[in-house]
Amino acid sequence: MFKLNIKISNTMDVPIYEQVKDEIIRLIMSGELGPGDALPSMRRLAKDLGISIITTKRAYQDLEGAGYVHSIVGKGTYVSEQNTELQKERILNEIEGHIEAMLLASRQINLSREELDEMISIIEEDMT
Amino acid sequence: MTAIQLKNVSKTQGSFQLKNIDLNIERGFITGLIGENGAGKTSLIHLILGLKKPDAGDISLFGDHAVEAHREALLNRIGFVFSEDRFPEKMTVPQLKKILKRFYEDFNAPQFEHYIRKFKIREKQKFKNYSTGERMKLSIAIALSHNAELLVLDEPTSNLDPNFRIEFLEILQALMEDENMTILFSTHITSDLDSIADYIVMIDEGKIVFHEEKDLLLEKYKKLKGPVEILDAQTEDLLTGIKKTAVGFEAISDEHRALEELYGSQILTEQLRIDELMHHLKKGKDV
Amino acid sequence: MDKHFYLKLVYSKWTLIFTAIVIVLNLASALLLNPDTAGLMPVLNLANLFIVLYLTANYMNVHVLMTYNKSHEFFMALPANKRDIIRTDYIFHIFMTLLSIFVIFTFSLVQDGFHHLFGMIMITGVNLLIASLYYTFFAAEWFKNVNIMVALYLVPMGFTFMFYYMPMLNLLGADLSTIPQWEFILYTLPYFVLAAGILTFAVTYFTAQKQAAKSDVI
Numbered sequence: 223m224f225k226l227n228i229k230i231s232n233t234m235d236v237p238i239y240e241q242v243k244d245e246i247i248r249l250i251m252s253g254e255l256g257p258g259d260a261l262p263s264m265r266r267l268a269k270d271l272g273i274s275i276i277t278t279k280r281a282y283q284d285l286e287g288a289g290y291v292h293s294i295v296g297k298g299t300y301v302s303e304q305n306t307e308l309q310k311e312r313i314l315n316e317i318e319g320h321i322e323a324m325l326l327a328s329r330q331i332n333l334s335r336e337e338l339d340e341m342i343s344i345i346e347e348d349m350t
Numbered sequence: 351m352t353a354i355q356l357k358n359v360s361k362t363q364g365s366f367q368l369k370n371i372d373l374n375i376e377r378g379f380i381t382g383l384i385g386e387n388g389a390g391k392t393s394l395i396h397l398i399l400g401l402k403k404p405d406a407g408d409i410s411l412f413g414d415h416a417v418e419a420h421r422e423a424l425l426n427r428i429g430f431v432f433s434e435d436r437f438p439e440k441m442t443v444p445q446l447k448k449i450l451k452r453f454y455e456d457f458n459a460p461q462f463e464h465y466i467r468k469f470k471i472r473e474k475q476k477f478k479n480y481s482t483g484e485r486m487k488l489s490i491a492i493a494l495s496h497n498a499e500l501l502v503l504d505e506p507t508s509n510l511d512p513n514f515r516i517e518f519l520e521i522l523q524a525l526m527e528d529e530n531m532t533i534l535f536s537t538h539i540t541s542d543l544d545s546i547a548d549y550i551v552m553i554d555e556g557k558i559v560f561h562e563e564k565d566l567l568l569e570k571y572k573k574l575k576g577p578v579e580i581l582d583a584q585t586e587d588l589l590t591g592i593k594k595t596a597v598g599f600e601a602i603s604d605e606h607r608a609l610e611e612l613y614g615s616q617i618l619t620e621q622l623r624i625d626e627l628m629h630h631l632k633k634g635k636d637v
Numbered sequence: 638m639d640k641h642f643y644l645k646l647v648y649s650k651w652t653l654i655f656t657a658i659v660i661v662l663n664l665a666s667a668l669l670l671n672p673d674t675a676g677l678m679p680v681l682n683l684a685n686l687f688i689v690l691y692l693t694a695n696y697m698n699v700h701v702l703m704t705y706n707k708s709h710e711f712f713m714a715l716p717a718n719k720r721d722i723i724r725t726d727y728i729f730h731i732f733m734t735l736l737s738i739f740v741i742f743t744f745s746l747v748q749d750g751f752h753h754l755f756g757m758i759m760i761t762g763v764n765l766l767i768a769s770l771y772y773t774f775f776a777a778e779w780f781k782n783v784n785i786m787v788a789l790y791l792v793p794m795g796f797t798f799m800f801y802y803m804p805m806l807n808l809l810g811a812d813l814s815t816i817p818q819w820e821f822i823l824y825t826l827p828y829f830v831l832a833a834g835i836l837t838f839a840v841t842y843f844t845a846q847k848q849a850a851k852s853d854v855i
Contacts, residue, residue, distance in 0.1 A: 232545070232621070237569055269523040275379055276548040277565055399714050402853040418719070418850050425716035436711035438703075449647065452640040453715040 226262065227254065230271060238273055242281035250290055250301055251310065257303035261291060264299075352413065353377040353500050353532035354398055359407030361397060368393055368556045371407070375549075378529045380522065382543035382564070383536035384628055385553040391536040392433060394553065395504045398534070399430055411500070426455050429493030433505035433536075435485035439478035443471065443488070454496035465491035469514070482509040490518065494525075501525075501533045507542050515539075519546055540624035552628060559631060564624070571627055572606040575599070576617040585609070591630050602630045641717060641725040648699040649733075652691050656736060659688045663743035685744045686798070692737035693764040694790050696730045697771065700783040709780045710855045719849045723776060727842050730768055734761060752805045752823075759827040763797045765834030769841040776845035779854045801827075 228245040230238055249255040261282070262270070268278045282299055285291045290309060293299040328338055354375035361368045368390050375381050385391050396402040397409060400421050409417055411424045437446070443466060451457045466473060469487040477485065486509045493501055501522075507515050523546055525531050537543065543550060543564065550567060552559040560567075574589065577598050586592060588609060589601035603609060606619050622630075646653070662684065666677060691698065703709040738757055745753035771786050805823055 265527045274548045401855045422716045422718045436708050438708040439706050
């Protein structure tokens with residue numbers, strides 16, 4: 223059966239459906255969910271996570287809208303095939319944009335690469 | 351597809367009045383009915399179960415408007431739990447089971463026995479010897495044992511111990527795997543609804559205050575915390591239920607995005623709980 | 638069997654058990670011994686009086702028992718049409734009335750008295766009249782005032798026993814030609830009362846069914 227490694231938090235300010243969405247994207251990106259893999263039914267996932275059906279419905283709809291998954295009427299929701307590479311590229315593009323902005327900002331105060339690297343490490347540590 | 355629909359329903363009982371109630375309970379979801387004691391939750395449930403007749407307006411169940419003519423067929427599809435037990439005190443489980451077998455077309459005796467064991471209900475005891483929790487468990491066992499597709503539960507969790515409450519909520523969620531299942535759940539323990547409810551209906555003084563998707567409600571309203579210094583006439587306009595202490599203020603706002611942009615990291619935004627929201631909306635109305 | 642009929646049987650268990658006992662006592666006394674010499678007559682009289690009262694008022698008794706702990710709210714939320722509930726009430730009342738007639742009949746065997754048969758006709762007539770009145774109210778407000786109705790039942794029934802049954806027993810063998818109105822009261826009035834009872838019972842059956850569907854059940 224389905225074994226989805228999803229963690230959500232009720233205390234975080236990120237809406238639950240966003241958390242579900244992000245977790246599934248993470249699983250797809252990390253390869254834990256491959257193209258063609260079935261996602262649990264909305265109702266099943268809602269039950270397993272102890273959240274409402276509408277919340278899971280919304281996460282699935284968003285995922286479908288972004289092309290990560292597709293649903294087959296009467297069968298279920300599946301991880302989309304062709305899109306994984308595209309998605310990765312899209313996220314890479316997004317990261318490139320952020321890096322550009324970051325470098326531009328650090329140039330204004332003459333921040334060195336070492337200092338920048340150090341800052342990244344510190345923030346990374348804080349996040350985990 | 352709606353499981354329960356009320357159109358412009360009014361009902362007067364003594365000094366209490368339900369006024370022009372319009373309500374659509376969506377099939378396939380859990381709807382939480384909240385409100386203070388005496389707000390009209392039980393009256394609404396009595397109308398839905400055909401125990402009371404509306405003075406005006408129309409009620410339909412599963413799209414059927416002939417609720418009086420089809421009362422028997424419709425009630426067969428509904429499982430109910432009353433907020434207080436209404437069992438004949440001198441009866442025992444086996445006696446009641448015989449009656450239920452006759453009343454419910456689809457009574458599932460093995461399932462009923464399964465729940466009796468699972469809930470540790472004492473079969474040989476008369477109901478008058480039951481604790482309130484045990485009576486509630488029996489009520490729940492009955493509601494779950496005749497293949498109902500609509501559960502109308504009036505304060506089912508109020509007398510349950512915390513362990514059983516969690517077990518019960520899990521059972522409800524498991525039932526919802528069937529997409530034809532609908533649950534209407536009145537409660538004043540709103541933490542029951544924080545996680546599992548899809549929709550929230552709030553009723554106050556016989557009127558519906560709101561009927562909204564729970565997620566949208568909790569996105570709209572947030573709890574904000576911050577230093578007292580940032581409070582001025584303009585900010586206070588965007589906030590309600592402001593509580594000031596030595597360590598800062600706490601308030602509720604549906605303009606939290608604007609405030610976050612204004613004050614950034616000075617403000618901490620938090621998820622509300624449904625009871626906080628209920629308290630807030632009720633107070634907002636009273637002002 | 639109809640669900641509400643079964644429910645009523647459950648609630649009438651003790652009434653039915655005592656009825657069976659009285660019937661057996663009556664039959665045994667009639668067949669086996671002379672109850673007057675056995676000193677059994679006062680007991681039999683009393684037992685028959687009580688059981689007839691219980692049988693003819695059983696429909697109310699069941700309703701009163703059902704309101705204990707407000708359990709009628711539970712039973713009324715179980716699947717059933719309101720018209721069917723009223724129909725079962727009427728059928729069950731006819732069943733209990735026939736049973737009360739049978740009890741009086743077996744009692745008449747003991748004493749060999751035709752006057753009991755007139756008493757039976759009179760009681761059945763009064764019983765149906767009261768039931769008609771009761772169900773007219775019951776259909777409108779269901780279980781709200783069932784206790785008051787029981788108290789009201791005892792008035793006309795008590796009257797019937799005191800001013801019909803007692804005189805009937807006391808005037809037994811008396812020459813009634815001197816008091817012709819007694820002749821009418823004792824031997825003609827019961828038929829009128831019974832006819833009126835049957836008629837109102839039949840008419841209120843339809844009105845009560847109609848009214849019941851329009852009313853709150855709790």
